[in-house]
Amino acid sequence: MSTNAHATESSQTVALTVDGHDILFPALPYDIHARARSSTGDPQLQQFVNSATLLKDTGRKKVCGEVFGSNYEAMRRLGGDIKQHTLDHLDFYLDQFVERATDAGAQVHFATDGNRANEICLKIARDNNCKLCVKSKSMVTEEILLVPQLESLGIETVETDLGEFIIQLDHDAPSHIVQPMIHKDRRAVGRAFERELGTEYCEDATSLARVARKHLREKFRQADLGISGGNFLIAESGSVVICTNEGNGRLCTSAPRVHVAFVGIEKLIPNLEHLSVLLKLLARSSTAQPLTCYTHIITGPRRSDEPDGPEQVHIVLVDNGRSEILKPETREMLRCIRCGACLNSCPVYRKIGGHAYGSVYSGPIGALITPMFKGLANYPDLPHASSLCGACYEACPVNIDIPKYLVKLRVELVKRRITKLSDRVFFKVWAATLRYPVTYRLVGFLQKLIFRLKARTQSQLDSGDPYVSRGWISDMSGPVRGWTDERDMPTPTARSFRDWWRNEHENSE
Amino acid sequence: MKTVSDVLMSTDGSDRDVLMTAVHAALGHTRTQPAPPPPVVDDSIARLAHANEDLAELFIRRAEEVGMVVERTSWQQVVAKIVGVLGEHKVERISVALTDQWNIATQVLEQADVAMVVGTGGNGVSDLDCYYDADAGITDVQAALAETGTLICTSSAIHSRAPSMLPPLHVALLRRSDIMPDMIDYWAMQKGKRSMDLPSSITFITGPSKTSDIEGILVTGVHGPMHVHILLVEDA
Numbered sequence: 001m002s003t004n005a006h007a008t009e010s011s012q013t014v015a016l017t018v019d020g021h022d023i024l025f026p027a028l029p030y031d032i033h034a035r036a037r038s039s040t041g042d043p044q045l046q047q048f049v050n051s052a053t054l055l056k057d058t059g060r061k062k063v064c065g066e067v068f069g070s071n072y073e074a075m076r077r078l079g080g081d082i083k084q085h086t087l088d089h090l091d092f093y094l095d096q097f098v099e100r101a102t103d104a105g106a107q108v109h110f111a112t113d114g115n116r117a118n119e120i121c122l123k124i125a126r127d128n129n130c131k132l133c134v135k136s137k138s139m140v141t142e143e144i145l146l147v148p149q150l151e152s153l154g155i156e157t158v159e160t161d162l163g164e165f166i167i168q169l170d171h172d173a174p175s176h177i178v179q180p181m182i183h184k185d186r187r188a189v190g191r192a193f194e195r196e197l198g199t200e201y202c203e204d205a206t207s208l209a210r211v212a213r214k215h216l217r218e219k220f221r222q223a224d225l226g227i228s229g230g231n232f233l234i235a236e237s238g239s240v241v242i243c244t245n246e247g248n249g250r251l252c253t254s255a256p257r258v259h260v261a262f263v264g265i266e267k268l269i270p271n272l273e274h275l276s277v278l279l280k281l282l283a284r285s286s287t288a289q290p291l292t293c294y295t296h297i298i299t300g301p302r303r304s305d306e307p308d309g310p311e312q313v314h315i316v317l318v319d320n321g322r323s324e325i326l327k328p329e330t331r332e333m334l335r336c337i338r339c340g341a342c343l344n345s346c347p348v349y350r351k352i353g354g355h356a357y358g359s360v361y362s363g364p365i366g367a368l369i370t371p372m373f374k375g376l377a378n379y380p381d382l383p384h385a386s387s388l389c390g391a392c393y394e395a396c397p398v399n400i401d402i403p404k405y406l407v408k409l410r411v412e413l414v415k416r417r418i419t420k421l422s423d424r425v426f427f428k429v430w431a432a433t434l435r436y437p438v439t440y441r442l443v444g445f446l447q448k449l450i451f452r453l454k455a456r457t458q459s460q461l462d463s464g465d466p467y468v469s470r471g472w473i474s475d476m477s478g479p480v481r482g483w484t485d486e487r488d489m490p491t492p493t494a495r496s497f498r499d500w501w502r503n504e505h506e507n508s509e
Numbered sequence: 510m511k512t513v514s515d516v517l518m519s520t521d522g523s524d525r526d527v528l529m530t531a532v533h534a535a536l537g538h539t540r541t542q543p544a545p546p547p548p549v550v551d552d553s554i555a556r557l558a559h560a561n562e563d564l565a566e567l568f569i570r571r572a573e574e575v576g577m578v579v580e581r582t583s584w585q586q587v588v589a590k591i592v593g594v595l596g597e598h599k600v601e602r603i604s605v606a607l608t609d610q611w612n613i614a615t616q617v618l619e620q621a622d623v624a625m626v627v628g629t630g631g632n633g634v635s636d637l638d639c640y641y642d643a644d645a646g647i648t649d650v651q652a653a654l655a656e657t658g659t660l661i662c663t664s665s666a667i668h669s670r671a672p673s674m675l676p677p678l679h680v681a682l683l684r685r686s687d688i689m690p691d692m693i694d695y696w697a698m699q700k701g702k703r704s705m706d707l708p709s710s711i712t713f714i715t716g717p718s719k720t721s722d723i724e725g726i727l728v729t730g731v732h733g734p735m736h737v738h739i740l741l742v743e744d745a
Contacts, residue, residue: 048724051725052725055725067557068557071553071554074551074554075554075555078548078550078551078554078555081548082547082548085544085547085548086547088536088544089536089542089544089545090532090536091529091532091533091536091538091540091541091542092541092542092543092544093544094529094532095541098525100704101704103703103704103705104704104705104707104709105705109524110524110525110527110528110529111524111528112524112527112528112531116524160732161722162720162722162723162731163720163722166722166723179721179722180722181722181723185724186723186724186726189723205723205724205726205728206726206728208723209720209723209728209730209731210730212731213730213731213732216732217641220732221638221641237702237704237707238704239704239707245718245719245720245731246718246719246720246731246732246733247674247718247731247732247733247734248731248732250670250674250712250732250733251674251675251732251733254670254671254674254710255637265528265532270544270547271547271696272696272699272700273550273693273696273697273700274547274548274550275696276550276555276691276692276693276696277550277555279692280555280557280692287721289575289715289716290571290574290575290656290657290658290659290715291657291659291713291715292715293575293714293715293716293717293718293719293733294712294713294714294715294718294733295712295713295715296710296711296712296713297710297711297712297713298709298710299704299707299708299709299710299711300704300705300709301709302664302709302710303664303666303708303709305665305666306664306665306666306668306669306709307637307666307669308637308640308664308669308670308671309664309670309709309710317528319528319531319532323528323531323532323534323535324531324535326532326535326536327535328535328537331535
């Protein structure tokens with residue numbers, strides 16, 4: 001009977017996990033507009049994402065300002081330099097890491113792509129006859145779709161980060177690197193627990209967390225496989241570093257007899273001294289905490305005299321497109337330590353939310369690395385999902401010049417003609433118009449005329465002070481619709497700046 | 510059931526070769542090159558706490574900011590304090606990870622109305638399962654960091670990972686002289702150790718287990734302890 005129950009439970013979970021996947025793995029090429037429109041029209045999502053990101057962004061600025069003071073810029077540069085140095089000599093540090101981790105008793109595996117990474121994990125699970133897997137948060141495992149693979153082997157796999165657990169129960173997909181369920185409210189959690197765990201409906205966050213603790217405790221107790229990601233790999237000591245606030249990272253890597261850590265090759269840093277610098281930056285940038293509640297540094301499996309800890313530690317070093325980004329032109333992008341600060345600071349992310357990016361990685365850094373991982377032609381909208389305001393660059397603890405690379409990708413889009421025909425025609429005309437004063441003046445005059453006529457028909461045009469109440473246009477048609485669908489357009493003033501200048505100039509003479 | 514892993518080659522050198530070749534190509538190398546010295550961690554930029562500060566005072570302030578309770582006490586008083594904390598939290602069962610120098614477990618068991626959880630596992634392997642039943646874990650810590658209010662717990666023959674990880678209450682014993690200013694100082698102490706000589710687990714604990722996943726509302730005690738009670742002991 002218990003076997004039956006188990007089978008039903010895991011087959012359900014398979015269905016659940018796959019559901020959320022088209023959110024992060026949409027049909028390609030991906031068009032951002034439908035989802036962006038739906039999230040900008042969703043007031044609840046707007047409010048949640050906006051308030052959560054603003055809170056974190058304000059906290060980051062305050063804490064980093066207080067703690068680092070005038071050294072903040074120097075600290076970000078140092079963080080960036082450490083990562084850049086490691087990437088510049090990644091071959092050396094990979095070899096050193098393998099040697100040192102193996103010395104400590106860990107087993108290191110190389111995975112060229114997602115399929116290989118999954119195969120390695122499935123083999124470990126089968127060799128050790130694993131039945132129940134507890135998993136902590138890991139972006140790499142999202143990237144390679146590990147969970148459905150494990151479940152297809154009949155291994156029940158439970159997400160243990162509270163947010164990820166709720167998302168797994170609720171057939172949903174994470175929408176933020178650090179706060180996966182930033183888009184959901186507590187009523188959704190209450191409903192999911194009532195439906196999936198059979199508990200009484202409640203809306204109190206603490207009670208909901210207690211329900212999850214109780215449920216997941218049993219899973220930890222029985223689990224024989226623990227899966228984690230890794231925030232850093234230390235070349236000199238062969239260690240994996242995992243940062244969590246809930247403590248599930250510690251449990252997943254301590255309770256089950258087998259631990260498998262999936263880590264991208266770009267997570268290496270030279271030594272533990274460098275870890276100090278990056279840890280000082282990570283949690284402050286991410287959640288304005290001095291450190292995450294638990295920073296767990298794992299060096300090999302439990303020693304023979306230790307009473308607990310995993311018997312086996314496997315570290316899967318994942319490439320999956322990273323060595324391509326490692327080329328000098330784009331190497332800087334790999335410095336990312338996944339703190340989420342660029343998401344929290346981004347005015348575009350705040351409006352459209354994580355799911356609009358149609359990818360595992362969202363926000364400004366997602367707009368950069370997703371086209372790199374998945375092909376620019378598959379994600380032609382993402383490099384444009386930015387106002388290039390530079391807030392992400394200022395927020396980045398490892399000093400990645402995100403706007404610069406977004407522009408580079410835009411240039412690449414044009415060079416490779418991955419642009420819409422209408423766009424190409426428009427910019428050709430635009431360029432021709434701006435080339436000669438005559439055409440510029442003519443088009444300027446026509447534009448003003450049309451817009452003012454339009455505004456007049458909407459009876460918005462005021463004859464009073466032209467700079468204060470000159471009216472707004474809210475329903476243009478044709479190519480300008482994209483603008484007025486989202487916001488009103490100010491009516492051009494009766495007199496252009498050029499006219500005014502000429503006038504002033506002539507008068508003064 | 511035949512799956513992909515049945516036909517899987519062992520994770521041998523070939524994947525490593527393919528991956529390293531790709532890395533070499535991106536770096537413009539044909540084989541692995543030695544790295545020049547890595548960036549220097551400049552103390553004037555990265556250090557956030559100094560040895561000349563009142564470290565106990567700084568530690569207490571920072572630890573309290575992240576939600577831990579700190580109580581100052583002496584060697585003579587420490588057992589009484591532990592008994593008090595256990596009573597306050599209505600603890601019935603405890604788990605313990607203490608070095609011999611503390612030598613207080615017996616006294617705590619005598620004076621407080623508590624029992625020690627006992628593993629049923631044989632063959633010299635303690636049974637982790639029993640630790641799930643403890644209401645409190647009592648541990649000493651290897652060191653503490655004043656700058657962030659952090660406790661450092663390391664695994665060893667007598668330091669099970671469980672007592673600071675599983676029970677709802679963690680009572681941590683910290684000697685004043687073990688407080689270091691900054692994380693930089695902790696790693697300086699470990700410098701030069703071979704990887705196999707490091708503990709398999711080093712955990713920096715900075716607050717009770719926390720989440721704000723549900724609408725940003727702060728909840729403590731998601732998976733780890735809800736309460737961390739630190740007894741800061743003046744050196745004898």
